[in-house]
Structure formats: C-alpha cells, structure tokens
Amino acid sequence: MKLRESGMPDEAYWETLFNVDLILDRLGIDGRLRDVVELGCGYGTFSLPVARRVTGSLRTFDIEPGMAERTRQRAAVAGIVNLQGVVRDVFAAGFGLRDASHDACLLFNLLHGEDPVRVLTEAARVVRPGGMIHVIHWRHDPTTPRGPALAIRPRPDQIRLWAETTGLLATSEATLDLPPWHYGVRLLRRPNPA
Ligand SMILES: C[S@@+](CC[C@H](N)C(=O)[O-])C[C@H]1O[C@@H](n2cnc3c(N)ncnc32)[C@H](O)[C@@H]1O
Numbered sequence: 001m002k003l004r005e006s007g008m009p010d011e012a013y014w015e016t017l018f019n020v021d022l023i024l025d026r027l028g029i030d031g032r033l034r035d036v037v038e039l040g041c042g043y044g045t046f047s048l049p050v051a052r053r054v055t056g057s058l059r060t061f062d063i064e065p066g067m068a069e070r071t072r073q074r075a076a077v078a079g080i081v082n083l084q085g086v087v088r089d090v091f092a093a094g095f096g097l098r099d100a101s102h103d104a105c106l107l108f109n110l111l112h113g114e115d116p117v118r119v120l121t122e123a124a125r126v127v128r129p130g131g132m133i134h135v136i137h138w139r140h141d142p143t144t145p146r147g148p149a150l151a152i153r154p155r156p157d158q159i160r161l162w163a164e165t166t167g168l169l170a171t172s173e174a175t176l177d178l179p180p181w182h183y184g185v186r187l188l189r190r191p192n193p194a
Contacts, residue, residue: 001091002063003040003113005148011043011070017146020049023178027134027186029104031055037097037126038106039090039119044071044083046108051075051083056103061088061095091119100128108136112148116162124168124189133169133187135159136178144181156185163187 008014024046029036034056041047041060048071051058062068065087072085088096091113105123113119123133138147140155147153154162160171169187176184 001089001114003091003110005112005152006040006110008042008067009146014043014146015045017181018045019179020046023136023182023184024049024053026176026178027136027184028132029053029106029134033103035059035102036104036106037061037095037102037123038108039095039123040067040108040110041071041085042067042109044074044085046106047071047083047085048075048078048080050106051080054082054103057082057084059084059086059095059097059102061086061090063087063089063091090122091115094122095126097126099125100131102126103128103131105131105133107133109138109147111135111137111154111159111162112152116154116159117165120163120169120187121166124166124187127189129189129191131189133163133189135185135187136182138181139183147181156183159185159187167193 033054038060047060068085068087075083156175163169173186
C-alpha cells in the first residue's frame with residue numbers, strides 16, 4: 001500500500017526544498033556508517049549523497065517503479081556503484097532484509113503515513129543494536145511550502161512516543177534543526193529485550 005500523502009511534486013522543485021549536505025552532516029551520516037537502508041527513495045535526493053558518504057552500501061526501496069528507476073539511473077550517471085534501488089511495498093512486505101543487518105535506516109518525509117509504529121518496528125528490526133534510525137520531517141508549521149496536511153504531520157515528540165511504543169528504540173537525543181523547513185530525530189536501536 002502506498003503510504004498516504006506520499007506523492008511527489010516535480011524533481012527540480014522538490015530538490016530546492018532541502019539543504020541535503022547540512023541535513024546529512026547534522027544527522028551524522030558519514031563514513032562511520034557501513035550499510036544503510038532507506039524507505040522511499042523518491043528521486044534519490046538523499047540516496048545518492050548517502051551512498052557517496054557511507055563505506056558499505058545503500059539499499060533503498062520505493063513502491064513506485066519510476067522512483068526506483070530514476071534513482072538507479074541517477075546513480076549510474078554519477079558512477080555510484082554501492083546503491084541498490086529496489087521496487088517493493090515495504091509497508092506490506094517489510095524490507096526483506098536480515099535482522100540487525102544495517103547500521104542505520106532512513107525514514108525521510110514518511111512518518112505521516114498509516115501505522116508509523118509498524119514502520120518504526122520494521123526499521124528497528126533491520127538495524128543492529130547501537131545503530132540509528134534517522135527521521136526527518138516537515139516542521140509542524142502551516143507556512144512550509146510543501147508537506148502533508150497538518151492533521152497527520154507528526155511533531156518530534158509524537159515520533160518519540162511512537163518509537164518508545166516499539167520497545168526497541170531510545171529517544172533521548174535532542175531534536176535537530178534542519179533549515180529551512182525540516183527537523184530531525186535520531187532514534188537509537190536498543191538491544192533486544194531479554
Ligand atoms: C514524500 S516521498 C519522500 C522521498 C524521499 N524519502 C525524500 O525525502 O526525498 C515518499 C516516497 O515513499 C514512497 N512510498 C510510499 N509508500 C511506500 C511503500 N509502502 N513502500 C515503499 N515506498 C513507499 C513513495 O512512492 C515516495 O517516493
């Protein structure tokens with residue numbers, strides 16, 4: 001199932017809405033990370049820069065074949081070989097990856113969808129204890145130029161509550177300011193409960 005309000009405007013406009021390097025720097029996405037997984041590549045706005053930064057591979061998934069194809073095509077043109085763009089309904093079928101197999105999972109502009117606890121639980125499953133789930137989302141502010149309806153747009157504390165509900169994630173890190181329009185929340189993967 002395609003998550004609600006997860007359609008995209010055109011690529012050139014979408015990519016004016018982020019300072020990608022600032023966002024990745026503030027989240028700490030860099031060469032300390034090996035393998036990373038992303039839900040919803042879209043145009044690859046973040047996928048390509050993340051693949052360039054990590055030492056392993058970026059596996060990125062999208063339900064829309066055109067989005068996965070666009071991301072793969074951009075990676076090929078850029079000579080990026082450590083990015084796999086996969087067509088998959090992750091909400092329905094999960095990532096199809098082994099437990100604890102990745103250092104980090106990216107959930108960017110997505111947690112306004114249906115059943116965010118389910119999405120966070122699946123993300124936590126594939127991240128190793130000590131790894132991170134990185135969430136970014138639109139500020140809860142009616143002046144943002146895009147973003148889902150405010151009624152379903154989560155605030156940082158809502159994301160922390162959902163994360164606590166999984167029983168797998170620690171939520172003590174401060175909210176990150178990701179100007180001009182976003183915020184970030186980093187969720188630490190705890191060891192599995194005994
Ligand atoms: C709002 S866009 C964000 C794209 C990217 N994360 C970014 O921030 O540039 C959400 C993306 O998630 C994809 N998506 C929606 N539901 C999905 C699902 N069930 N499984 C995989 N991808 C999904 C959409 O097709 C879309 O490309």
